[in-house]
Amino acid sequence: MIPQCTARDLAEPSGAVTVYRAAWVMPMNGAPIANGAVAVAGDRITFVGSAAGAPPGLVVDLGDAALMPGLVNVHTHLELTPLRHLLEGLDFAQWIRTLTTLRRTALSDTTDLQVGARIGIAEGLLRGITTFADTSDTAAPVQSALQSMGARGIVYKEVFGPDPLQCDTSLALLREAVRELRHGASDAVRVGVSPHAPYSVSKALFGAVAGFAIGEQLPMAVHLAESAFEEELVTRGTGPYADNWRSRDIDPAGARARSSVALLHDAGALRARPLIIHAVRVDADDIALLAAAGCAVAHCPVSNARFGHGIAPVQAMLDAGLAVGIGTDSVASNNRMDLLDEARVAHLMACTQTQSWRAFPASRALWHCTTGGAQALRLWPKLGTLDVGAPADLCAFPLDGLAALPLADVSDALVHGIAGSAARLTVASGVVKVRDGTLIERTQHTDDRARLRVIGDRLLAARRRLAD
Ligand SMILES: [Zn+2]
Incomplete structure (x- = not known):
């Protein structure tokens, strides 16, 4: 009634x-x-x-x-929402290359990025998501979208630079971006930093950004141990990422580390207790390093499955005491933002991986979409449980x-x-x-949907040109 x-x-x-x-x-x-x-x-x-x-x-x-x-989505790329369905049929390296090209040539307008972020937030709200931990290149459009729609989140500003010689320049740009973002931040929408991944960030830059994050008390997130290509670059200095580096006169330097987690450890970056996004290709030693450092993990089972990366060993992470939240990743790799569906897939994959029907049961998976996610983002005990005094x-x-x-x-x-x-x-x-099942604020959403169609047509035409 x-x-x-x-x-x-x-x-x-x-x-x-x-x-x-x-x-x-x-x-x-x-x-x-x-x-x-x-x-x-x-x-x-x-x-x-x-x-x-x-x-x-x-x-x-x-x-x-x-x-x-309210559900806590520990990994999104809201500004990439207009790229949904446009990057099918590509392996991971091709997917990143195509995404980067489309992003640069046909999805760079700030208003378009804000529209994409608002559409993504609306999709999340319609599925009960109230907190978004988002990593993005530009960050400001996502920040303003979260603020205008009254959602909660952490906006992790990405930083890139595979060449060690770029380290000081990349860090200076990050410092300036964070200074600007702090003007638009609030208790509900916070600022973080994200040295993107081992195939796009040098060891020196990992260490420098971690030092900056610690000094400024900023949360940090890193895409890590996601793909075989990344592992090949880090452990052997070979593969498509190494080829890409050489084409840009950057030396992959052979084996940089035993694993991606070890690379971060050696760089001193685990001191910042980063949120580790993916953590698919990790062994017992890696998990022990992450647990000892007090890191948390963003588990994104659908995105990992979509690329054939594998299944993150969630049970082993939980046994080691790691905080684990569940994330959808971008709709450019997931196609949808539905955390209950992600929980269902997480449960089924954990059962498949451990060959046990007991793994990651529904009640546990649900907990990781709420309290577990808030713990992974260090927003608990304020968020993630229904408790007197907690945010509504x-x-x-x-x-x-x-x-x-x-x-x-x-x-x-x-x-x-x-x-x-x-x-x-x-x-x-x-x-x-x-x-x-209906958004209360309809006017902005109706305008955004109309604009998304225009953006989508432009992106589809650009995608077809790339395929020719
Ligand atoms: Zn991601």
Whole structure:
């Protein structure tokens, strides 16, 4: 039963208390609560428990639904949203080359990048995602998109430079970019740095950026141990990336390290406790190094599968005590942004990898989409659980669809049954963003969709020219 309140009432936070009731409340720091409620005042949670004990307030009855913390997507590239479906049928090296070319020649306008980021955030909000940990080259368009849409996140500014001689220049550019980004930052939308990957960053630059991040108390993220091509470059100085370096008069210098993780360790970059994006090609020694340094991992199973990179050894990481969150990566490699679907794939791949039906069960996978993600981003205990005093970031999914019935276990239903469904409710910082699978703010979104079609046509034409 929907209460007598309008979308406008729901969209504007006030000092009044709103009580969200649902058949199931999933606090993530305790057992699911049947016939539960979460009360919100302003941008904070003020009550979590049985609906019978909820304080008075404007009641929003979500009916047969599961209400839980807003989902935390620990790895996105929001500005690349317009490249969805345009990079199919390419191996990883070709994919990166084509993406880089299209990005430079046909997706460089700041407004277009903002449109792409807003469309990506809208897609996430519609799937219950309220926190986005995003890495990007330009960063500012994503930052302004997160701020304007009231979503939460970390904007990791990427830095590149495979030639050690570029190190000082790259670091100076990063310092300047961070200085600018700090003007647009807030408690909800933070600034971070990301030395991109071992095939695009020198060992010297890894060390220098880590020192900068530590000194400035900035979170750091690195794409690492993702592909066989990367491993070949790092451990033998051969392969397509090494060829690319030589064509640019950069010496791959033979074996740089035993592994990509060892390269970061040798560079002193693990001191910054980076978020390690992917971590597919890691062994027990690598995992021990990451755990000892206090790093966290962004697990992106669909993107890794799409390129044939392999399956990250999640169970071994968890056994070592690493914080692990789940990320979708960009829609240029995933095609969709749906964290429940990502959790389902993470569960199935963990079972396949370990040949055990017990691996990474649905309840665990769901936890990694919320609390685990917040821990990986070091935003916990503020985020990721329904708790009194926590920011009011919530999402709810319907449990009355056929795929959820009969309801035996709520976590199983969410991960195995209704992944792919639109959220019945998404609330970010106390403000309703999605209701019954529809964005509350329609005007900007309608304009963005129209602009995305124009951007998409331009990119498709550029892609066809590249293929000729
Ligand atoms: Zn990525």
